[in-house]
Amino acid sequence: MTEAHDIRHRYFEEGKSITGISRETGRDRKTIRMYIEKEDWNEAQSDSRPEAEFPKLVPYKGDIDAWLTEDKKAKRKQRHTARRVYDRLVEKYPAEFNCSYRTVAGYVAKSKREIYGKSAGYLPLEHTPGETQGDFGDAEFYEDGRLCQGKYLNLSFPWSNQGYLQLFKGENQECLFEGLIAIFEHIGGVPPEIWFDNTRTIVSKVMKGGGRTLTEDFLRFKEHYRFKAVFCNLEAGHEKGNVEGKVGYHRRNMLVPVPRFANLTEFNRELLKKCDEDGEREHYRKNDTIAALYVGDRAALLALPKAPLDVSKYVTVKTNGYGRFYLNNGLHEYSVSPRHADCRVLIRLTAGEVLPLDKDHRVIVRHPRLYGDYKQQSMEWLPYLTQLSRSPNALKYTGIYPMLPGSIKEYLERCNRSDRGKVLRLIATLTGESGFEKALETVGQALKYPVTDVDSLLNLHHRLYDRVFELPPLRLSESIPRLTRVTPDLAAYDACLEKAGVPRC
Structure with missing residues (x-):
């Protein structure tokens, strides 16, 4: 009505031509003429008659709905047609089935609209089992003592309100794919439908009219795991409100206080276990636990592909x-x-x-x-140290020497010419065994001592970083005699010392 009012105002009040209005509004001339010439503005009433309920199919609707619902797990070309549904009903109920093919086809069409949705362009009024929504959130964490500004992928199931998350150091295509795969493998299947934002990692272009050009890598990922990708309208993240809320819930309940861990991969495995445990709480609206409702989501999952996908x-x-x-x-x-x-x-x-x-x-x-x-x-550093150890006499003339840390250069300066190759080989060996940081610390500590031989450097490293196992105290058997404390009398020794001419103190 707003558009119709605007067109009529331009024509009747401003005196503009149909061609001019068409040029300004981008609307077709026939549409503009229709609004100008229209006289009856009564609102058309929709047909209030209820859809046919197919009463003759009532005994068989359970079978039909089960077959069509199970089809969501199959490839599109291997789903039931109305003819196949009709033939299966004839085979299963040869004596009593007396419905026509037209009746079956009408009900199948109606059920498919309800199961698969009337149009991909509209949000479902009710979430169905297996539907998921994905989004990233921001979070800090400490890995091995180092503060990281991270991102975490959230995947939520609106039907049950079950959710999972995976923590990363960024938000790129590799993080998205690896996070989804980790969740898929943990839950044992693939959600048939996933809602996304229009992130650049998967959408290369949003076209006029709502179409989208997807990246080649995402198309390959989607086809491999066989899920349907649905995208929100631009700047309409609220359309996947369940995961928007889950982003905040996961941050408050699983990432506070700021997590500290040694290995991100291990921490992500723990997060998946915590998400399973979180499902034991009551659903915020439905009269059941999240875990109990999640059974319906799991039943709708697609099977995992047989071959793994390299998402690098x-x-x-x-x-x-x-x-x-x-x-x-x-x-x-x-x-x-x-x-x-x-x-x-x-x-x-x-x-x-x-x-x-x-x-x-x-x-x-x-x-x-x-x-x-x-x-x-x-x-x-290991490849560089190995290369240097093979030609130590040319050390200062290579482009690698200026790259070396100051402590290593200073230690090598103290070594004689014949020992430099041995020292470099030892540093390379220690780097391979314990890491360059520990090898560098060993050299730094060695600079405090006046020696520069290989054995001293190796012993210092062992003292700094090798584990020293403490043995438990031995238990003596009863057959071994117990020693008693003895206080010696030193007067005899003093007498002997005096005879030798040593004065008593």
Whole structure:
């Protein structure tokens, strides 16, 4: 009515032509003429007659609904047609079934509209079992003592209000896919329908009229797991209100106080277990527990695919003269090795790791993936130390020497020429066994002593970091005699000392 009023006002009050109004509003000339010439503005009344209830099918509706509901787990081309439903009813009830194919087809069409929804463009009035909603939230956490500005993926089931979350250091495509896969595998199936925002990780373009162009990787992911992806209207996150509330609930109840842990992967496994336990509480509206209602959601899950899907991203980079490369617009620097300097290297990116690969697709080194729009560096020293140990006399003339930490350079300066190769090999060995940080700390502690030999460096490392097992006290058997405390009389010793000419003190 607002549009009709605006068109009639432009024509009758402002005196504009139909062509001019069409140009200004973008509406078709026939539509504008219809509003201008319309005289009867009575509102058309909808047909209030109830839909046919198919009374002859009442004894068989349970079977039909069960077959059609089970179809949600099957591929689209392997679902029941009205003809197949009719044939199965004839086979199952050969004596008493007397309904026509037209009657069956009418009921099947009506039931399919109720089960699958009349249109993908409208929100369902009631949530159905198996439907899920996904969204990310913000949260901080400490991993191995280091503060991280993180994101966490939330997947909620509005029917039961069951929810799951996975914590990450960022919000990219790899985090989304790995988080969903972890939840799918934990719950033992795939939700048939998942609602998303129009995030750039999966939607490359929102077209006029509501259409969407999805990224190639997301299309591959969706087809592999066979779920239906539904998207909210732009700036309408409230359309998936259940998960919006779940984001806050998960933060308050599972991420407060700020979590501290040694390994993110292990912590994420614990989060999934906590989510299962959380389902034992009462549903906020329905008269049952979340876990009891979740049985309906689980029954609607699709089977997991037989083959796993590699959701890593692969990029080819050019390394510099030091065998290092950059990601995230040059902000994040990673090392490979001196052997891979000034060449092209294939990089595998996961949510948590950056993995340079050799020509046989074997991992060269492993880096934790860096997040944040500021300059950072991840350096794996073992390949560089190994290379240096092979040519220690050329140490100062390589491009690697300036990259070494100051404590290592100072220690090498103290070593004689013949020991430098041995020291570098030992540092490489300690790096492989305990990590570069511990090897570097050992060298730093060694600078406090005047010795620079390999054995002293190795012994110092063992003293600093090797575990010393404390043995329990031995229990003596009854056959071993107990010693009594004796207070010695030293007067005899004093007498002997005096005879030898030593004066008594």
